[in-house]
Amino acid sequence: MGRWLYSLCLYLALPGVLAFLGYRSLREPGYRSNLRQRFGHVRPDGAQPIWVHAVSVGEVLAAAPMVRRLMARFPEHPIVMTTMTPTGADRVRDVFGDEVAHRYVPYDLPHMVNRFLTRVQPVALVIMETEVWPNMVHACAQRRIPVILANARLSEKSAGGYARLMPLGLPPFHKLDWIAAQAKADAERFVAVGAEPAKVTVTGSIKYDVSIGDQARAAAAGLRELVGEERPVWIAASTHEGEEGPVLEAHSRLLERHPEALLILVPRHPERFGTVARLIGDRGLTMARRAAGDDPAEAQVYLADTMGELLMLFGCARAAFMGGSFIARGGHNPLEAAAWSLPVLSGPHVFNFASVYKQLSTEGGVAFVHDGDELARQLIHFFDEPRLCTAAGERARAVMDANQGALDRLYEGVCWHIRG
Structure with missing residues (x-):
């Protein structure tokens, strides 16, 4: 019930979202590029890719060392990275060139997410830090696509906000296959807002693993x-x-x-x-x-x-x-x-x-x-x-x-x- 109410609200808000996107594009033309991708209209880039979602620049840079290791370990699975922002898209291209395909993440509406998944058919989804979208996670769970929240952090303020949504079953932390939390306090907060304790591990923050080339x-x-x-x-x-x-x-x-x-x-x-x-x-x-x-x-x-x-x-x-x-x-x-x-x-x-x-x-x-x-x-x-x-x-x-x-x-x- 909660997810359907969330989806209805998002459908009603979509005209306002598009208007805001148009406004942002006046200052940042990158928001006008590949607009169809935000509705799930993407072309596939190889069979059964590993999907990595990184909101913007910081998350792209944090994910980069892990992505390079995955590319070496699973050459049969190409990498598709999605971002929300044009600056994030630019950073994917700067860091990986043509080695990694970039797409904009679809809006979290059921038919758009399902269209994206049908076309891309990922073998797994790795979400960087905290970007958990209810319909995205639900659609992956239905298709038995593992969803991993990597380098996950949850502030006390955000946990308080999520706690108020728990009666609606949102956000769907309980559907995640694995949460790799940055710290013990983060892990405890994820469990408090619905994550299964057995699926939460404190791995530390990968941002400590800084390498200066x-x-x-x-x-x-x-x-x-x-x-x-x-x-x-x-x-x-x-x-x-x-x-x-x-x-x-x-x-x-x-x-x-x-x-x-x-x-x-x-x-x-x-x-x-x-x-x-x-x-x-x-x-x-x-x-x-x-x-x-x-x-x-x-x-x-x-x-x-x-x-x-x-x-x-x-x-x-x-x-x-x-x-x-x-x-x-x-x-x-x-x-x-x-x-x-x-x-x-x-x-x-x-x-x-x-x-x-x-x-x-x-x-x-x-x-x-x-x-x-x-x-x-x-x-x-x-x-x-x-x-x-x-x-x-x-x-x-x-x-x-x-x-x-x-x-x-x-x-x-x-x-x-x-x-x-």
């Missing part, structure tokens, strides 16, 4: 030489609307103490690059833009208005502020910064990565700040005392090293379900 290291070293080896450089990564103001305020304060300092500013969404550039200009700060090939040597702010380079850019900095944390967005993954042995700075809102930040806090690898003033004070402290900055970065790296191995556990579990 030789190409990224070389590119970071080249950019660092261009910027200036001895300059105090910090990065504000994945910032959202409402966060650049405090970040730029903190940098202005830092410049009073360290006039040669450089901020690498990386907005989360590409459609905001122009807005952020104007904010920098309004502050009276000199700016270089990466997409334009500007020389950052004399700039006070280096606007990273490109995609897919964040891991490399961390390698140019001495400290990292993670966006999405000054606002109630829940924070972003700090482990790529930790992989470069950078101390992490964060606002108070980190519920998306609560277990990661808890470990970083316990070991002294993160400093929490509440506004631009506190951020400025912490940056000045780090750059006044570089040995303390280095020590905090090493502690962040130690947390990451101590938690690696989740990728192996997840991969083995996914292989078992595909073979089964």
